[in-house]
Amino acid sequence: MSDAQMVELASVTKRYDGALAVDAINLKIKAGSYCCLLGPSGCGKSSTLRMIAGHEDVTDGDIMIGSRVVNDDPPAERGTAMMFQSYALFPHLSVAENVAFSLRMKGVGRKERLERAARMLDLVSMAEYADRTPTQLSGGQQQRVALARALMTEPSVLLLDEPLSALDPFLRVRMRSELRRIQAELGITFIHVTHSQEEAMALADLVVVMNDGRIAQAAPPREIYNAPRTPFVARFIGGHNIIEDNGRTITLRADDIDVLPAGDATGARRRAQVSEIEYRGPDVRVGLETEAGESLTAVMGERAFFDSPLSPGASVAIGWRPEAAHELSRDA
Amino acid sequence: MTDALDTASEARPGRASARRRGTGRAGAALAPYLQAAPMALVFLIFFVVPLAATIAVSFWQYTQYSIEPAFTAQNYGDVFYGCVANLPQLCTTFLTYLSTLKFCLSVWFTTLVIGFTIAYFLAFHVRTLKVQVICFLLCTIPFWTSIVIRMISWIPLLGRNGLVNQTLMSMGLIDAPLEGLLYSDFAVILALTHLYALFMVVPIFNSLMRIDPALIEAARDAGASGAQTLRFVIVPLARPGILIGSIFVVTVVMGDFLTIGIMGGQQIASVGKVIQTQMQFLQFPLAAANAVILLAAVLAGVWALLKLVDIRKEL
Numbered sequence: 001m002s003d004a005q006m007v008e009l010a011s012v013t014k015r016y017d018g019a020l021a022v023d024a025i026n027l028k029i030k031a032g033s034y035c036c037l038l039g040p041s042g043c044g045k046s047s048t049l050r051m052i053a054g055h056e057d058v059t060d061g062d063i064m065i066g067s068r069v070v071n072d073d074p075p076a077e078r079g080t081a082m083m084f085q086s087y088a089l090f091p092h093l094s095v096a097e098n099v100a101f102s103l104r105m106k107g108v109g110r111k112e113r114l115e116r117a118a119r120m121l122d123l124v125s126m127a128e129y130a131d132r133t134p135t136q137l138s139g140g141q142q143q144r145v146a147l148a149r150a151l152m153t154e155p156s157v158l159l160l161d162e163p164l165s166a167l168d169p170f171l172r173v174r175m176r177s178e179l180r181r182i183q184a185e186l187g188i189t190f191i192h193v194t195h196s197q198e199e200a201m202a203l204a205d206l207v208v209v210m211n212d213g214r215i216a217q218a219a220p221p222r223e224i225y226n227a228p229r230t231p232f233v234a235r236f237i238g239g240h241n242i243i244e245d246n247g248r249t250i251t252l253r254a255d256d257i258d259v260l261p262a263g264d265a266t267g268a269r270r271r272a273q274v275s276e277i278e279y280r281g282p283d284v285r286v287g288l289e290t291e292a293g294e295s296l297t298a299v300m301g302e303r304a305f306f307d308s309p310l311s312p313g314a315s316v317a318i319g320w321r322p323e324a325a326h327e328l329s330r331d332a
Numbered sequence: 333m334t335d336a337l338d339t340a341s342e343a344r345p346g347r348a349s350a351r352r353r354g355t356g357r358a359g360a361a362l363a364p365y366l367q368a369a370p371m372a373l374v375f376l377i378f379f380v381v382p383l384a385a386t387i388a389v390s391f392w393q394y395t396q397y398s399i400e401p402a403f404t405a406q407n408y409g410d411v412f413y414g415c416v417a418n419l420p421q422l423c424t425t426f427l428t429y430l431s432t433l434k435f436c437l438s439v440w441f442t443t444l445v446i447g448f449t450i451a452y453f454l455a456f457h458v459r460t461l462k463v464q465v466i467c468f469l470l471c472t473i474p475f476w477t478s479i480v481i482r483m484i485s486w487i488p489l490l491g492r493n494g495l496v497n498q499t500l501m502s503m504g505l506i507d508a509p510l511e512g513l514l515y516s517d518f519a520v521i522l523a524l525t526h527l528y529a530l531f532m533v534v535p536i537f538n539s540l541m542r543i544d545p546a547l548i549e550a551a552r553d554a555g556a557s558g559a560q561t562l563r564f565v566i567v568p569l570a571r572p573g574i575l576i577g578s579i580f581v582v583t584v585v586m587g588d589f590l591t592i593g594i595m596g597g598q599q600i601a602s603v604g605k606v607i608q609t610q611m612q613f614l615q616f617p618l619a620a621a622n623a624v625i626l627l628a629a630v631l632a633g634v635w636a637l638l639k640l641v642d643i644r645k646e647l
Contacts, residue, residue: 053553075552075553076552076555080553081553084546085546088546089550090565092568092569101551101556102555105551105555106555149554150553152554153553
């Protein structure tokens with residue numbers, strides 16, 4: 001494997017026939033880190049990834065990998081490798097020849113390239129499927145093959161375009177830990193596009209939340225969750241209540257809201273009615289409607305909730321510790 | 333043919349389930365057969381009956397003035413008369429087949445190169461569906477006129493005093509008109525290519541359109557050059573289309589007598605031409621025998637091509 005390389009975007013812009021897809025974004029991704037580009041569809045995350053990969057021209061700005069500006073380099077010379085959303089395995093080639101494709105392009109002989117492909121298939125636990133064709137594999141297996149094929153080029157940066165979105169939830173969680181393991185093992189930089197905040201939280205060292213072609217916030221997952229910068233970020237990662245309080249826009253984590261008896265005078269900051277109860281196993285989600293008409297969501301531990309159960313229509317008071325309120329800046 | 337087989341196989345489960353439901357549904361059991369009937373009738377009247385008649389007649393006897401039902405292999409013997417005895421010298425039949433095969437391979441090659449290029453351009457370089465449809469219609473415009481007119485229109489171009497010769501002479505590139513332009517192998521191959529290139533374009537285009545663009549990006553990502561992507565990804569994936577187009581072109585050219593006749597100035601032999609001549613002399617049994625042999629030769633060729641690809645998977 002090559003050494004990990006850092007990736008830097010300097011006011012990178014992408015325009016399609018006048019429509020702005022990526023708007024002058026700046027980003028620094030440390031060598032060997034796992035970065036997730038997170039955002040709703042159409043936010044520019046895929047365009048950004050494809051520009052880094054070299055499958056999309058940069059309209060303006062510079063992309064640096066290591067200490068080199070790679071704007072005009074073809075994909076193979078960038079030291080990147082891409083894993084496609086649909087996996088893009090060659091249907092006419094065996095699994096082994098798919099993995100060995102880049103070696104074949106370099107003119108490596110059949111025997112050597114198949115040996116090296118077998119070793120790579122071992123890494124993704126697919127060695128026994130070497131002679132099958134991609135259509136004979138399940139989605140999860142195809143994905144492992146796609147990963148092996150991408151790693152075969154010995155990239156210093158691996159780019160993953162929504163790699164887990166086509167898998168069923170169970171497999172998704174398993175592949176997630178596998179990706180993390182392989183990234184740690186190889187020590188190369190991973191850039192992973194996803195629209196699932198759960199996936200980004202679970203995987204990333206650096207989460208980059210994008211909206212409308214811009215970066216709304218780029219920070220480690222804990223910081224994103226505890227200190228979202230804008231209402232958009234708070235809403236997108238979920239588990240947050242955004243309210244106006246004394247002229248400030250603040251956000252409260254759903255698990256930081258205290259639901260108190262209606263008569264509680266000391267800690268109460270709002271009076272509210274319970275509008276909805278949702279039992280979720282480990283916890284209970286309580287929908288609340290305040291007197292001012294704000295909708296809030298509180299999440300309570302399962303045991304805590306059933307110590308003094310509530311039912312829809314009940315009047316309650318709600319409060320929170322002052323340090324739980326996090327002030328947001330306006331959406332950019 | 334495949335259509336008829338498919339509808340027949342689809343009819344069977346319908347009948348079985350109707351039977352299970354009881355006897356009161358005779359109409360329902362008949363329905364699939366009735367639905368398949370029109371196509372089956374067309375095949376029966378216009379394909380099975382004529383073919384059976386041709387095969388039957390190929391065993392009949394004939395004289396200069398009569399044709400009599402019989403069962404004799406005489407006609408087949410006549411077709412291959414002296415073919416084995418005079419080896420290694422080739423008999424007329426073998427020479428004719430060889431000549432037809434030569435046209436077949438040349439036209440196959442030229443239509444393949446031209447057809448693949450056009451299909452590639454349409455599939456990968458024309459970006460919007462609208463422009464693709466317009467380009468496609470442009471390709472089919474020549475089909476609005478008859479084959480004969482399309483062939484004859486080459487004559488003013490290629491003739492001794494035709495446009496090509498006049499242009500070349502006025503440019504000073506040649507002193508005397510080129511003789512081989514018209515009524516030659518070249519003219520035949522040119523006209524056949526012109527007539528049948530579209531038969532190659534359509535199936536190849538269809539195959540190319542099914543290629544996921546991500547595959548081409550994946551090849552580029554793995555360091556493949558444009559030529560390598562073409563050779564290792566696009567052409568293998570276009571193989572079904574190439575083979576279907578090849579079957580069209582090979583079958584049509586093997587049976588051609590009109591184009592080879594007109595563009596060859598009635599001087600070039602072809603299997604189709606032989607059959608046509610024999611029919612003119614009312615030697616129907618002999619013509620039928622020739623037709624059956626040609627059919628067998630073409631079917632053998634198609635069978636060989638089908639060995640190379642599973643066509644049912646692609647349709």
